[in-house]
Structure formats: structure tokens, C-alpha cells
Amino acid sequence: MASKLDLDPRVVRAARRLAARAGQPVVDLARSHTTVSVERAVLRLAGVHGADQDGIPWVNRLVDAVRADVGLGHGVAVPVFHAMRSTGVDDVTVLAQKAAAGAVRFDVPGKKADAATARRAAARATGRGLKIVDRRRAERDRLIKRLGDPRQRPWIYLIVATGDIYEDIPQAQAAARAGADVIAVIRSTGQSLLDYVPEGATREGFAGTYATQENFRLMRAALDETSKELGRYVRLTNYASGLCMPEIAALAGMERLDMMLNDSMYGILFRDINPIRTFVDQRFSRQVHARAGIIINTGEDNYLTTADAVEAAHTVTVSQLLNEFFAHEAGLADWQLGLGHAFEINPEVPESFRLELAHALLARELFPDAPLKWMPPTKHMTGDVFRGNLLDGFFNLVGALTGQGILLVGMMTEAVVTPWLSDRDIALQNVRYVLTGAGNLHEDFVPAPGGFIQQRAHAVLGEAVELLEKIVDDSLLTAIAEGTFGIMKRPADRGKGLDGVARHDDDYYNPVTVALEEAP
Amino acid sequence: MASKLDLDPRVVRAARRLAARAGQPVVDLARSHTTVSVERAVLRLAGVHGADQDGIPWVNRLVDAVRADVGLGHGVAVPVFHAMRSTGVDDVTVLAQKAAAGAVRFDVPGKKADAATARRAAARATGRGLKIVDRRRAERDRLIKRLGDPRQRPWIYLIVATGDIYEDIPQAQAAARAGADVIAVIRSTGQSLLDYVPEGATREGFAGTYATQENFRLMRAALDETSKELGRYVRLTNYASGLCMPEIAALAGMERLDMMLNDSMYGILFRDINPIRTFVDQRFSRQVHARAGIIINTGEDNYLTTADAVEAAHTVTVSQLLNEFFAHEAGLADWQLGLGHAFEINPEVPESFRLELAHALLARELFPDAPLKWMPPTKHMTGDVFRGNLLDGFFNLVGALTGQGILLVGMMTEAVVTPWLSDRDIALQNVRYVLTGAGNLHEDFVPAPGGFIQQRAHAVLGEAVELLEKIVDDSLLTAIAEGTFGIMKRPADRGKGLDGVARHDDDYYNPVTVALEEAP
Amino acid sequence: MTIVRPYGDTTGDGMVQLSFTLPIPHDKRAEGAAVQLANKMGMDPALLVHAKPMGDEFTFFVVYGRVNHLVDTEQVQVVERDFPLLSAKEVNATIKRRLRRRLSVVGACIGTDAHTVGIDAILNLKGIAGEKGLEYYSELSVTNMGAQVSVPDLVETARERKADAVLVSQVVTQRDAHLQNTRAMSAAFREALPAGKRPLLIVGGPRFDELMAAELGVDRIFTRGTTPREVASYLVHAITGSTS
């Protein structure tokens, strides 16, 4: 798409440079810390699976045991694989069970050679986990080659959210048959604050279904079937977010999920998770996503549900630039960056539609190679479902006019219920109408030079640069503490999960990070 | 609005020239014939009012009596006013009553002087009628000056259709308060084929309310009240169409209606009224509208309910050019030409929205000074009211993007019922959203040079010119007989109301036509 | 499945959406009144999700909720197609064989109704949905009288054309216009012609209830989405008494 905004490339470059400077201290923090969830992710890749009879996964029991004995600062890999050798257990899950029973004591080997042996064993084990991830990625490539990608852009992204994986599956299949290219299974409200990943197939979520390895597997298998039936690869999305972000990323890689909600700040702002915890988990999970060929979806859209979409438009841009910087640093390529933004301007505001166009185009032109995730109206949706379907139509039109990559389909019942089967059908019909009738209208959409849309986009970019300068001066953690994003104030020393963070000791070893960082 | 289609002005001029050549024979026909309804209109302006106890208006009884005695070819004015003098009756309505009782014999005065006296008396009487029309027009101008016109273009045009004037009134007032600039009272299904105008306030219409002088008066008075309340002059529309077109035009002028549905071919095509009858009635009614300062609305939109909106797009253009020619000939100014067209392309057709834009822009640029009446989707509306509201939104958007003058508001229940109160409310909310949010988007809508939209518009104009050439060769009456418009075949010697047509005798005299044609 | 409930997003949840206007100003009591109506309709819980004043005297409501009624699909009465669907060839062949003459059909929009698109779709060559209309069938003789035909004219023409079947379309339904006109039409035929001589009476239109044929005094009713082939097949079945 040719440039429609006439952005000044120098300003764009300046913005990127500032984002890098603002983000670097956080990257340094992430590189020098680990968390319980990072370590559990390592163990999951190393082959620990299953849970005790209370449903607490063995990875949790094992990490807790290691931590109790030697702390987290060395990483769990060496203590665990050293213990494997010293106890003669050759299955890590069995070791975890023994450890949970108090039958194993962990330590950091004093001898260099022992440490090296443990490291090698750990790397071999996690290497097998990463192999699974690689195989899944190759499998996806093969399936896409065989079955094909969606015929159109944007990809049509639909949510299922019954709370019951066995209701979700037929609904997801129905949605795919009706035209969805991407299915997202929304998570139960409570899950992001659980410091463990539930096990098995689940039927009791609230307003969403638990993210579990088994649910991932069941849904992916069902969609593989439907993909074959439809001759089009249907992608599956879930959430690598909350206290278990790294582990869920690992499970997603091993079960061939295709996209993951994964934002650098969402957990901080909207789940009150500690900022340091989030940034550390964040970096690891993105490294895994990079390896797995997973497209991430960031969460800037959420800011506009708490802040005003016009006033706070530039905070979205700033966050997108930061998310891009963190993503690149973690090894993600541009095609994997489903940066978020949303159609959330109050529809009563004069020129609301043109403002939406300006904001959406700005994102499009700042990140020309990223797919971009375009989110529908939610905040200004009401119980008036007739009006709701109308707004969704204009949202779809902005998506088509500005070349968004991933269109999250809006539901007329947004303010009422989690989507009904018929809501999705009506919503897809809406998308189809807009794409069929006006899918190429972007050819005739030429913002007047120096006109309302261009001016607005330039103004937002200008405000974004100013805000970035301030963040560079004060630090990102301060900005977050002060409520810069989504008007949520989140100080760095507060929030959930801080006690699961540990500074690296000098001998910190994480075979997964090593492998991911050495890969091309 | 600057030109967006880059139409060739030579082609446009050629099209207009052809339309004039195609229309002239029909004008000649109209100038050399009269009809029962034209004559009744003359008598209404001359002061005949009321009806007998069967509800047959005295104008009908009087014209029938004159016709029985001397035929219509002289016009009724002279025989009637001659009889007034000879019987000594000085109230035309009383004369009509006597004539109905068989107590008056009419003849055409043999003496030149008697004829001249009768002519003068008739002209004086109809002059009083035209004065009323003039006063009403001045009144409208004053009210508009005092209260003001709608703040935005397009004007928002809403229909009421309960069948009962006393339900219509509060609904119309509610609609005006909710934002309607123009209220149209739809007529009962049967009325257009009645060869008389019903009398009094009526409550028993089917899918519409009878057009009567009293209903006009009641509704205009109610809307005057509401106009004052709102500080904005709310216009009233009805139908000068069907067998009584001339009379209804006269009544509309005397009751200060502001717009009238009035098409040169609608009655022929959709009511199977004889073509000659229609063209004669048509010309007279337009002359009255011109005098009354009434804006006419033509009916090209209807063609697209029977013919395909893509295939038959050029027939709309041809008809608009003919309607324009006939209107100018009858004395209407450009600002009075609400030429019709509609959003009726099957929404499943690829590029349907861009095609709609092309067609709507073509009308806009061909008739830059006419207000244009933009009609909503009807044919492809279904019982899916959610989809219906969406289509109406995109219809509204085309209206805003292409600068239409009068937006007939679409109803989500189009395929279900005549509009409910809530349908209108939802529909107005839809219009408001689109105009508030995207009312100025036309600044950024620039059809790609040589692209899809321009090409389509040029193609339709080209087809229109070709069709006009054929009509010039074969005659318009032949074209109508062959089903050129709306695929309805209507031969000139068939259809209702032909027996009410008469050729002018040499001494034909119509004081109203004379007055209207001599006015500036 | 014979007993089912409405489905929102979970089997058995019974969820439905409802909207309506009440002629009362918007306040808490009006919202309560809206919920009362929904409750009376069997919705419980009834969630009032939208209330909007329209002027001072009316309020529009949207309600979502669970409805307690069960639907028993076994109890559903429908007019099932009780005749085979024939091809044009079969239709023509059967008429030839059984009737040994062309079958005469007279069609019209009666009363003040001028919606001819539906009856034209059935009668005219052009047809609908890719199917040709009855004029295409060589063994059918079709007279299409067009719109706003009066009942006496229709009876007269049917008599003249020795109609085997009369096809009437009614689209306008406000104040039950379609029902009134149909009753008037069937009464006129009953009056004008003795039982054995009466043509088959068929009405069609998007808002008829197919179950009302007897009540309206006609032989068959066709509604939304009817195709010419169905009508032709029915004609053959009902007039030639043939099943193929």
C-alpha cells in the first residue's frame, strides 16, 4: 500500500530510536533476572509433565523444592539435572514427584565438571523439548503449504468463550466453516493470576476456558480436521499472559498454536502483576514464540477501554513502538508482530470515523511489515444490538480501508454476553459484506493532503515522540508507575508475583535461553 | 464538490441534447391534450370543494356533467363559467351540485363575447386559487427564513405509513423531533387508481394513508407546530402520482406541501396507467409544482426493484435526463429536481459498494444543482433485521460520500412491515452516526483516476447515451411499450385512465395553464 | 431430537433476544414493565440490556434472557410437500398424457396490491433462482393479468380462459389485507362456479401461513422462496392426480 499519510521518515526514525533507548533498561533487567515461571517453562521443555492429585503441576512442585534448597538464582536446570544423576532417577517427572515427597535434596554442584555434566544433561533434555517445538513449526509450514492460507487479508479472527472445551470445539469448528481464519479461545477470568497452569481438559471456566496443554491439543486437533475439510489452514490462538506466560508459551509451541496474545505491559496494567516479573517472563516467552513461529498479538487495544481513545491515542503508538523493540530484541521477525490497536472512539464524537481512520493508518504506516491486529469497538457498545452491528460494520470498513492484517471480529452483543453462536454468524456476515463490497475501496481512499486525517496522524505521532522523550528521561518503570498507559498506576515494587522473581547469580544457567539466543 | 469522475463534458451535453429530442414529441402530446383530472384541478383552483354523500367530489360530478354535454376538448372552464352566468349561480360548488342533480346544461358559447366573458370569469376564479398557492409559497419562505433550514445536507427524509392520519401525526412529530427534516406520508395502496381524490380526514388506509386535502392540512399544521418547537422548518411530502396527479398537485400547492413524489413514468410502469394520460397529467402537475415552489421527487429508484441494479443502471440515468427535460419544460428550476436513484445492488455482488458509489456519483455530477433523492436498499433487504441495519448504514455512507441532497432513511424492517416507531428511531440513529462520524469523509474519497469507479461511471453514461439514441429513433412511447424501464411493458394504447384523455379542440381554454405559462 | 430449547452458547441454555416499544416514558418503572412483559413471555431471568426513550411517550427496550418453554419438533404442524418434484420435461409429459390438452393457468395480483415481482417470478419466462417460470412449460398456457386486478375481472378471465388453476399473489399484509382479499376471491369463485367447475385456487406471498388454506377457502398456499418448479409440480399433481 502506497503511503497515504506522508509521514516524515526522520520523525519515524527518531521515534524508533527513542523506543529503543526507553526499552533497553528493561531488557537489561530481563536479562539479569529469572522467575519461577521461566524455570518451570524450562522444566516443561525438559519433559516434566502432569500434576499431583490437587492439580498442582509437578513443575511447580519441583521448582518450589529447588528454590527451597538453593534459591532460583542459579536457575533450576543445573540443580535438577545434578540431582538426576546423584539420585539415579532418569525421568524428570519422577524426580519431581520424589522431590515433592521430600525425598530429594537439591544443591549446586561444587565441582566444575559436575556442573558441566548437569548443564549438558539439561541442555539435552530441553533440546528434546525444543525439537518438539521445531517439529510443530515444520508441521504448520507443511499444512499451510498443503491447505493454503486465507484467500483474503485481513484474516478473520473469531473468539470462542463458553468456558467448556467441549462446547468450544464445535463452536470453533462452526466458526471456521462460517469463514473464520483464526480462532481464539478466551481464557477463564481467573487464570492469569494462577501461578500454575491447570492440567487436562476443562469444562468449568468463567467467561472463558482454561488454557491447558490438553485443551490446546484437543482444539488444535479439531481445527486440523476442519482445516482439511475446508482446504484452508485455520489458525489457533490463546493467551501467553499472566503469571505463567513463559510456560504457556512453551506449551503453545509444543501443541502448535499459531498465535498468542502476548503483550509487554498488559499483565502489569490490567492484572496488576509486578512489572519486573512481567518483563522477565515476557522476554523468555517471546524467545519461545520466535522459535515456534508463533505470531504474537499485543494488547494496546486494552488501553482504550480505560483511557479515552482520542486523548490517549499516542500512548497506543508509544506502546506499539516499545512492543516492537522488545519483540525484535527477543528474536521475533516483523511478520510475527500482530501489534494491537482498536476502534474505540466514542461514536458521538464529531469526525469519529475519520479519527479512527487516521489512527489505524498511522499504525499501518509505522509498521508496514507487521500484520497488525485490529480490535473492534467494545467500550462504546451498548445493549442496543442493532446499533452494535452497525458500528462493527464501520469498524470492518476501517480495517479494509487501512490494510489491517488481522481483523478481530466484533460482536453486536459485546455489552451483553460472551458471544452466542448466532452473534458470530451475524458478525461474519457483516465482515463478508464489507470485504466483498468494499474490500478494494482503499484504492479510492486518499486522505486529503494536509487534511484532517493526515494532520491527526502527524499530531499523534508528534505526541508519541514527546512522550517517548519523557520516558527516556524518567524511565519506563516510572512511566508505568505514573499511569501513563491505560491510566493504570503500577509501581515497580508492587503487584502480584514479585516474590517469584530472582536475580541471576553469576552461575545462572538456562539451557533454553542459551539455545534460543544462539539460534540464527 | 469538485469533480471526481472526470466526465467528458461533450458526452454530457450530447446526452442532454438526446434527452430533449426524445422528450419533445411527448411534450407536444401533452400540450395538445387534456384529461379529466387536469380539468378537475382547474375547478379545484377555481374554488369547487367538497363531495357528495357517496364521497364523490363535486369536481368529479361537475367535470362528468360538462363532458357529457360538450366533451372535454374545449376545457371545462368556459362551459362552466358560461353556465354560472347563464344560471345566475355565483358559487361554483353550488353549480356543481346543481349539475350533479341534472339541473344544469352546459354548452360552449357560440358568441365570441360570451366566450371571452366566461374566460375572464374563469381566469378570475382560478386566479384566486393560484393566489392561495402563491400565499402558501410566501408563507413557506417566511417560515424558513424565521425557523431555518436543516443544518446539514443531506436532508433526512422519513416515511410514516400507519394508514390513519391520527396515528400518522404523532409519529411524524416524533420523527421530526428525532431529527427528520422531511416527513413523507405514504399513500394507501389503492389510491393511485382512484379517479377521484377522497375527502376529509381518513383512518382506514392500507399500508399508507389517503392523500386528501384535509389530511394535508392536518399534517402541515401539526408539523408547523413542531417546526416552531424545534426551530427548524420541517418539510412535508406526499404523492402527486396516479390518476389524480394534477388535482393532488393543486391541493398540495394550496396546503403548502413542500415536496411531492412526481415522476414522468412511474404511473405508467408501476400502476399500469395509460402513458398518454400520464404525460398530460404530468406536465400540468409540474407546472403547478413550479408555481408552488415544491420540490419534486422522481421515481427512478423503483426501476431497480424490478430490474437489476447493475444491468439497468443506465436506464436510471436515461430516465433522470428525461425527467430533467420534462421538468425544465414545465418550468421547474434545478433546485426543485429531487431526481431519484437508489442503493439496490445485490450486496453479494463483488465490489457492490464501489458500484453504488460510482452510480451515485454519476447522478451527482450529471445534475450538480439538483438536490437528488437517494433511496435506501429495499429489494435485497430480508427479514434479517441486523443485516438490514448494516446495509442501511452503508447506504447512508454512500449518501454522505457523494453529496446527495435528500436521504430517504432506510428501515431495518423493510422486508417485514411498514415502519414501526422504533424502526425509525434506530434508522435515525444510524444516519446520525454516519453523518457525525463520516460526514466529511468525502474530502478523502478520491476515486482512483481511471480506476474502477471512474470506469464504471463512464460505462453507465456511455450506455445511457446509446439507449437515448435508440429512443430518439424509435420514440419514447415505443421504448416504454418494449419494457425499457423496469422491465415493465406498457403500450401507449393500453392502461388505466385512457378514457379520461381528450385532444384539445381549437378553442381549448385552460386559465390555469395560461397563467402558469405566462408567469416568469 | 424432538424436544429442544433455544441455544445461546451452551446446549439447553434457552437464550433468546427480544425487542419492543412500550407507550410509556422512560424511567425505572418502564424498565420494570419491560421485564414484566418478558417474564410473561416466559423469559426468566430476563435481562434488560437497553432502554431508550423515543420522545416523551415511548420507550424502546432490548431484553436478553432464558426462555423456559420447550419446543417439541414432533408437535410441529407443517405443510410438507406431498407431491413429487418434477422436471419441466416430466411436467409437460404428464400433462400431455393425462390431460391431452394444455393446462390453463391464470395469474394476478388482486385488490390494490401492485407487487408483481413475486407472481412474475413464478409465471414469467425469466423465472427466479435459476429456474424458468411457468411460461417456459410448453404444456402450460399462462395468462398473467398483472397488478391491481379486481376479483370480478379475475373470475371473468378465469372463466374465459377455462382456467384449470388460478394463481393469486398478495404481498401487502398491513391490516390483514392479504387475508381479506384472498377470502373475497375464494368466495367469488364459489359463488360464480359450481364445485366441479371451479379452478384450483392457489395463493402466494411472503407472509402467508401455509396452514391457513382451508380457512381462506383456497387449495394451496405458497410462501417465501417458492420456485416455479414447485408450483408446476403441484399443479400436475393436483389437477392430473398423477404422482409422476
Next chain:
Amino acid sequence: MTIVRPYGDTTGDGMVQLSFTLPIPHDKRAEGAAVQLANKMGMDPALLVHAKPMGDEFTFFVVYGRVNHLVDTEQVQVVERDFPLLSAKEVNATIKRRLRRRLSVVGACIGTDAHTVGIDAILNLKGIAGEKGLEYYSELSVTNMGAQVSVPDLVETARERKADAVLVSQVVTQRDAHLQNTRAMSAAFREALPAGKRPLLIVGGPRFDELMAAELGVDRIFTRGTTPREVASYLVHAITGSTS
């Protein structure tokens, strides 16, 4: 007016619009089933105007029709505001006069609910709809615990802060999460504190039924469109027992 009917376009016409899905494939029987449901809801005639298959196993319907129920506005039960609406000044003055100390308010979203916009609108300075939130009132001492607060933490904080009132928000309603959480909360307060010492319990959220306060064990329920001033006025009324 006490007895009213729904209004389509004529007084007394009783017209309503209904839509729903049935878990059956689309055919005539399904359409009949849809009409059956509408009839059971009291719609007669019920006009099926839209039926759309969604996959092989579900069909979506839109029905219009006349509903026979009457609505009696006298019978409507509503929680009317039974306290005067005060200005911020009056609120502060009354607390000062009657309580002689600041009134302590603790607010939270409990359970797994993280929708804080609603409670923040009531509590935070910023407020909503042009009205400042409770933090703006000098005589109110506000503790906003934020989202996903557990009931034990809430009880603990209420005790610590000597809360006069506890304000809880619940937005997620799937599977009646809001009702369950509210019941758990009120039970915990009943258990933890003797009757005289318990703070006033208030819940709010867009999908509550205001009539359910007693059933849920709370003192008051606020729903859609609540403003901070209403809440402040209620607090003053309920805690200081004052009417001004």
C-alpha cells in the same frame, strides 16, 4: 396509564421482535418449531421473517408478531430511590454533623473479576458523566482495593479501615459469577463480624437485578448508569440515618 401493550405502529397492536437459535437443521419443520416457540411465548400471529442455517445443526430465526400479554405498570416492582439526592456539600455537611468523623468506604472488584472501570467511576476523583467520584468528598475516606480481590482480603481490609460501607463491583455474569461472588462476600462478612459491627454492604454492576438485595444478603444494589452522587447520598442516608 396502567395497562399497556407493546407498540409497533398503532396503539394496541402489541407488536414485538424476537430472535433466537434452535439446535436443529433448517427445514420447514424447523421453521414450524420456531413459530411454535413464539406461540408459546404468547405471540399470535407469529410471523417468521428470517431463517438462516448456521452449519448443519443450528438455525437462526427472526420472528415478528403480536404478543397477547398485557403489561400492568401498577404491578411493576422497582427499587425507587427512597432517599434524597444530595450535593457534595450537603453530603459532607451531614456526615460532619451526624458522624463527627469521616465516613470510611472500602471498594473492590472481587473474585476473578478485573473490570474496574465501573467501581473506579464511582470511587475515583475522576468520576463519570461529569460527576466527581467519592474521593472528591472531603468527609469520605476511600480505599479502592482494585481488581481481583479475594473475599478474605476484603474482609480484612474492611476491618482494618473500620469501614462503614463496603462497595463491591461485579461485571462478569457468565454462569452467574456475580451472584456467587456476592453471596460468598456477604456470607463472609456475616461470619466475620457481629450484626451491629458489619459495614453496609453494597454491590454494583451492569447486570444485577436491584430487587435481589435481600436474597444476596446485601443492603443495596446499584446497576447500569449509577452516578457517584447517588451512591454518596445513599451512604449518608443509610449510615447517618439522615434525610438531609
